[in-house]
Structure formats: C-alpha cells, structure tokens
Amino acid sequence: MQLDVFLKQVSLNHALNVLIWHAAQAGIEIAALVRQGALQGVTEKTATTNVQGETQMQLDIRSHEVAIAQLRASAVVAAVLSEEEDKPVMFETLDAPFLVSMDPLDGSSNLAINGVVGSIFSVLPNTGVATQGEQAFLQPGQAQRAALYVMYGPATLLVLSLGQGTHVFTLDHDTASFVLTQQTVEIPPETSEYAINASNQRYWQPAIQRYIDECLQGAEGVRGRDFNMRWCASMVMDVHRILTRGGVFLYPRDNKQPVKAGRLRLLYEANPMSLLVAQAGGESINGLEDVLAIQPTSCHQRVPVLLGSRQEIQRLREYHQQATE
Incomplete structure (x- = not known):
C-alpha cells in the first residue's frame, strides 16, 4: 500500500495528509542527495555554524532548503522551526493549519564515514503564529498531530505516527513512492x-x-x-x-x-x-x-x-x- 493510499484510509484530515506527502517528497529528494555523497560535494564541511554552534555540512544546508521548499509548497504550513535557523521561517500562509519543527539532517557527522543519517519532522496545530510569533511553537509534545522521520540507509525508510500507532514505509525507487512495509510497530517491553x-x-x-x-x-x-x-x-x-x-x-x-x-x-x-x-x-x-x-x-x-x-x-x-x- 502506497503512502497516499494509507493516509486516505487512516486520516480524515486532508490538509494533514497533504503535509505528510510533501514531507515524504522532501525525504525522496534528500535521499537522492545522500546517495550521491562526495560526488555532489554534500559531505564537505562549510565555514558556517548553525544556531547550536555546530559546524554545518553542505548537506545540512541543502536538506534544510529542500524541506522548506516542500513544506511551503504544501500550502498547509504556516511556519517552520528548523535546527538550521535561529528563528522560525514564516510562510505567506500564516493562517494555514499547521506548524512544523524539523531537524533536516540528523547525524550529519556520519556522512564522512558513509553512515546512516535521517530527517525528523514534528507537526503541531497552528495556534496563532501570525500574532504569537515563535511562541506558537511552544506546545508540549502531547499536542503533536503527527511525527515522522526519514532514514537514509541501505533502504530509505519513512516512519510515521498520526497518533494511531507507528508505521514503517520503504521507498520504492522505481516508482519514487513510499510503500507500507510494517504496520503498527510494537516495541518489546523488555530488552537486553x-x-x-x-x-x-x-x-x-x-x-x-x-x-x-x-x-x-x-x-x-x-x-x-x-x-x-x-x-x-x-x-x-x-x-x-x-x-x-x-x-x-x-x-x-x-x-x-x-x-x-x-x-x-x-x-x-x-x-x-x-x-x-x-x-x-x-x-x-x-x-x-x-x-x-x-x-x-x-x-x-x-x-x-x-x-x-x-x-x-x-x-x-x-x-x-x-x-x-
């Protein structure tokens, strides 16, 4: 089952489905950049640091740009908080229903050794970013409408929760679409x-x-x-x-x-x-x-x-x- 079909079956919120689809498209674009690695120069460090004081990789910046472009194109996101920016990026659609917080490229230091990296997204309701500014992002995690990450490894995976279980999708590169491969993940209660x-x-x-x-x-x-x-x-x-x-x-x-x-x-x-x-x-x-x-x-x-x-x-x-x- 492809991601868009799954979303139509489990979520009645069309705007949220559109947002998830665009986040997935960002993941597909970033996956292509990750696969190219040094051939695209994305594994190189830059002379800049992010708001955290961390040295940025080229792919940190490119991933941020890709994700911002996709979320803006969705027209259902009012603003985005990114690890790579000090302040939230405000879109023209300030009355749109959602806010997104994201780490465009988690674990980017692993790029130098061809290790696994990923992109993380958190979706919040827009409680009034037009008037509250960045304060609108200060909601507890319980308020999240959705959470997902895309993992760029031997296979590109999208792991998603809409508050109704956690589900895993695998990118089919032939069709450029995510396909459901594990529904309703369950973590064993005990571990070693x-x-x-x-x-x-x-x-x-x-x-x-x-x-x-x-x-x-x-x-x-x-x-x-x-x-x-x-x-x-x-x-x-x-x-x-x-x-x-x-x-x-x-x-x-x-x-x-x-x-x-x-x-x-x-x-x-x-x-x-x-x-x-x-x-x-x-x-x-x-x-x-x-x-x-x-x-x-x-x-x-x-x-x-x-x-x-x-x-x-x-x-x-x-x-x-x-x-x-």
Missing part, C-alpha cells in the same frame, strides 16, 4: 540492549551510573542477564533499532556542561521521537517526567532523553526517583 555514549561515563549522574553498572555486571549481577551496548551517533538510527527489536536510547543529563539541561532539542528531536516510541508501546522520559508532557520554554530548548522499551524506562524512572529521596 542499550545505547549510550559511554565516553561521558565520568559525568553521569547517580541514577544512570547505577543502571549502566548493573547492565555491565551482566548475568553475574542483579539483573541476571547479559546486555549489549550499541551507539550510532545518529538518533534516527538508534531509535529505529529500538522500534525494530527493542532497547533503550539514553542521552541523560550529565555534569559535562552543567549549564545545559541536556543535549537533544525538545521540539524537533525529543518530541517527535518520543511520540513515535510511545505509539509503538514504549516510553520516553527526561529522568522523572514524560518528555511529551514537558512545557517548552524556548524554540531550541535542550532536554535529557531516555526512551525505549517500557520496563527498562520504568526502571530508570525509579532509579531517578530514588536518587532524589
């Missing part, structure tokens, strides 16, 4: 696999130290079984692995940069990924609070994120609670 940047271990807070120490003790420790560690330096890839076979992805608060509450951006990384995981039966927290319940205070706000298999996330929440007692 975790993803974390272990180089930051000396900065972790007690709850995370405790959890990882128990995993490392394996079958001889209190958990009574061995664990595997994975880390791809791409949130899209790490989350997709969890959706496929379970696990937990951990980017916790730490003491490396105390002024930062976390590494990941709430509006266009944590929220859309948390919705996709929650709709697949998993959970997502910042330590104590559900990520989707967090009230944003700024457009590029950073938060800790612990997400994945439900039983492990519940254990991590308990460890954080005990650490505060």
Whole structure:
C-alpha cells in the first residue's frame, strides 16, 4: 500500500495528509542527495555554524532548503522551526493549519564515514503564529498531530505516527513512492540492549551510573542477564533499532556542561521521537517526567532523553526517583 493510499484510509484530515506527502517528497529528494555523497560535494564541511554552534555540512544546508521548499509548497504550513535557523521561517500562509519543527539532517557527522543519517519532522496545530510569533511553537509534545522521520540507509525508510500507532514505509525507487512495509510497530517491553555514549561515563549522574553498572555486571549481577551496548551517533538510527527489536536510547543529563539541561532539542528531536516510541508501546522520559508532557520554554530548548522499551524506562524512572529521596 502506497503512502497516499494509507493516509486516505487512516486520516480524515486532508490538509494533514497533504503535509505528510510533501514531507515524504522532501525525504525522496534528500535521499537522492545522500546517495550521491562526495560526488555532489554534500559531505564537505562549510565555514558556517548553525544556531547550536555546530559546524554545518553542505548537506545540512541543502536538506534544510529542500524541506522548506516542500513544506511551503504544501500550502498547509504556516511556519517552520528548523535546527538550521535561529528563528522560525514564516510562510505567506500564516493562517494555514499547521506548524512544523524539523531537524533536516540528523547525524550529519556520519556522512564522512558513509553512515546512516535521517530527517525528523514534528507537526503541531497552528495556534496563532501570525500574532504569537515563535511562541506558537511552544506546545508540549502531547499536542503533536503527527511525527515522522526519514532514514537514509541501505533502504530509505519513512516512519510515521498520526497518533494511531507507528508505521514503517520503504521507498520504492522505481516508482519514487513510499510503500507500507510494517504496520503498527510494537516495541518489546523488555530488552537486553542499550545505547549510550559511554565516553561521558565520568559525568553521569547517580541514577544512570547505577543502571549502566548493573547492565555491565551482566548475568553475574542483579539483573541476571547479559546486555549489549550499541551507539550510532545518529538518533534516527538508534531509535529505529529500538522500534525494530527493542532497547533503550539514553542521552541523560550529565555534569559535562552543567549549564545545559541536556543535549537533544525538545521540539524537533525529543518530541517527535518520543511520540513515535510511545505509539509503538514504549516510553520516553527526561529522568522523572514524560518528555511529551514537558512545557517548552524556548524554540531550541535542550532536554535529557531516555526512551525505549517500557520496563527498562520504568526502571530508570525509579532509579531517578530514588536518587532524589
């Protein structure tokens, strides 16, 4: 079943279906650029940085431009918040029904080694961006109307939730269309696999130290079984692995940069990924609070994120609670 047919069957909101279709078209265009790699010069670094202070790759900029063009063409988007821009990009259609927050190219540092990258989109209702400006984007993740990512790997995949389960589509390059290949993903509630940047271990807070120490003790420790560690330096890839076979992805608060509450951006990384995981039966927290319940205070706000298999996330929440007692 092709994406447009699926959308007509599960969503009665024509405007939302149009938005998703255009986001998918952006993914198809970006996938073509990724496939060309160094042949198109898109793996090269630029002399510029984004609002986060991160050095931009050529493909960061090209992906942003492609996505902006497609979302503008949809005529159902009023404004777009991008990782690559300080302020939201306002369209002429300020009364359109939706706002989009996006990371046009997650994990772009992986381009240099031909690793997996992706694009992340979060769709919010337009509550009045014409009068509120960027404040209109400051809605909790629970308000999302849809979330999706496109993953550029051996196959190009689109993973989508409209709040009715999480579904996987695979790009058929012959027809330039996404085809449903897995409907209603379910994350196993229990897992023996975790993803974390272990180089930051000396900065972790007690709850995370405790959890990882128990995993490392394996079958001889209190958990009574061995664990595997994975880390791809791409949130899209790490989350997709969890959706496929379970696990937990951990980017916790730490003491490396105390002024930062976390590494990941709430509006266009944590929220859309948390919705996709929650709709697949998993959970997502910042330590104590559900990520989707967090009230944003700024457009590029950073938060800790612990997400994945439900039983492990519940254990991590308990460890954080005990650490505060």
